Amino acid sequence: MILPTLRTGAEELGLRLSEEQFGQFEKYFHLLVEWNGRFNLTAVTDYTGVQTTHFLDSLSLVKSGIDFESLKVIDIGAGAGFPGLPLKVAFPAIKLILLEATGKKAVFLKETAAALGLEGVTVLNARAEDAARQPDYRERIDLAVSRAVASLDTLCELCLPFCRVGATFIAMKKGEIASEIEYAKAAIETLGGRLYEVKEISLAGLPDPRQLVIIEKIKRTPPEYPRRSGIPAKNPLR
Numbered sequence: 066m067i068l069p070t071l072r073t074g075a076e077e078l079g080l081r082l083s084e085e086q087f088g089q090f091e092k093y094f095h096l097l098v099e100w101n102g103r104f105n106l107t108a109v110t111d112y113t114g115v116q117t118t119h120f121l122d123s124l125s126l127v128k129s130g131i132d133f134e135s136l137k138v139i140d141i142g143a144g145a146g147f148p149g150l151p152l153k154v155a156f157p158a159i160k161l162i163l164l165e166a167t168g169k170k171a172v173f174l175k176e177t178a179a180a181l182g183l184e185g186v187t188v189l190n191a192r193a194e195d196a197a198r199q200p201d202y203r204e205r206i207d208l209a210v211s212r213a214v215a216s217l218d219t220l221c222e223l224c225l226p227f228c229r230v231g232a233t234f235i236a237m238k239k240g241e242i243a244s245e246i247e248y249a250k251a252a253i254e255t256l257g258g259r260l261y262e263v264k265e266i267s268l269a270g271l272p273d274p275r276q277l278v279i280i281e282k283i284k285r286t287p288p289e290y291p292r293r294s295g296i297p298a299k300n301p302l303r
């Protein structure tokens with residue numbers, strides 16, 4: 066049987082995946098390992114590790130309680146596709162934008178989405194600071210997600226400008242985040258957000274607890290944000 070760890074974890078998350086979907090995850094695993102031999106995509110390439118650290122961790126977004134069906138979702142700093150691609154495999158009706166600044170990773174994302182037969186996936190090879198100024202993307206998104214890209218204050222400036230008022234932004238974090246949240250309070254408010262909830266996630270397969278930091282967009286983002294490329298990380302809003 067393929068992907069035993071993912072099967073158990075998905076069940077624990079309340080997800081009922083078909084054999085076709087498990088087949089897509091299996092293919093994704095093989096593409097990840099193959100491309101990783103050419104350039105560095107991830108440090109985790111063992112069969113169980115990918116199922117837990119990448120696939121299940123990405124799917125733990127369901128613990129947010131959001132109904133993903135047919136949402137327009139953007140994954141900011143998608144890297145090798147996490148969490149966006151596993152979410153798309155599990156919820157094929159979402160419209161997914163994978164935003165990734167590094168050209169080679171963007172090529173991997175495009176080829177992988179095609180190889181898995183996924184429709185409704187757009188790969189954007191750009192920096193968030195630039196893409197968020199494009200009318201097609203600014204305040205047009207229902208759900209922004211991001212894992213392992215920046216500290217929460219910086220991340221808010223990269224992600225909240227994409228969210229329409231009423232949309233949700235989820236930052237996937239691990240470890241101690243109380244001070245990170247404290248530092249991000251000003252950024253959340255300035256950019257039109259409101260901290261809704263911090264949800265602790267612990268899954269049997271995951272080595273350490275994670276948090277979903279859930280932020281609602283309650284007001285429009287002022288037009289001066291995001292600032293130009295690199296500034297949100299160099300000089301976070303405080």
Ligand SMILES: C[S@@+](CC[C@H](N)C(=O)[O-])C[C@H]1O[C@@H](n2cnc3c(N)ncnc32)[C@H](O)[C@@H]1O
Nearest residue numbers: 142143144147165166167191192193212213214
């Ligand atoms: C550590 S990787 C994490 C990748 C993936 N989210 C994951 O959890 O496996 C961070 C990724 O974010 C991308 N990135 C960082 N800053 C960015 C920005 N301002 N706009 C777009 N992508 C960015 C990097 O190129 C890199 O691929």
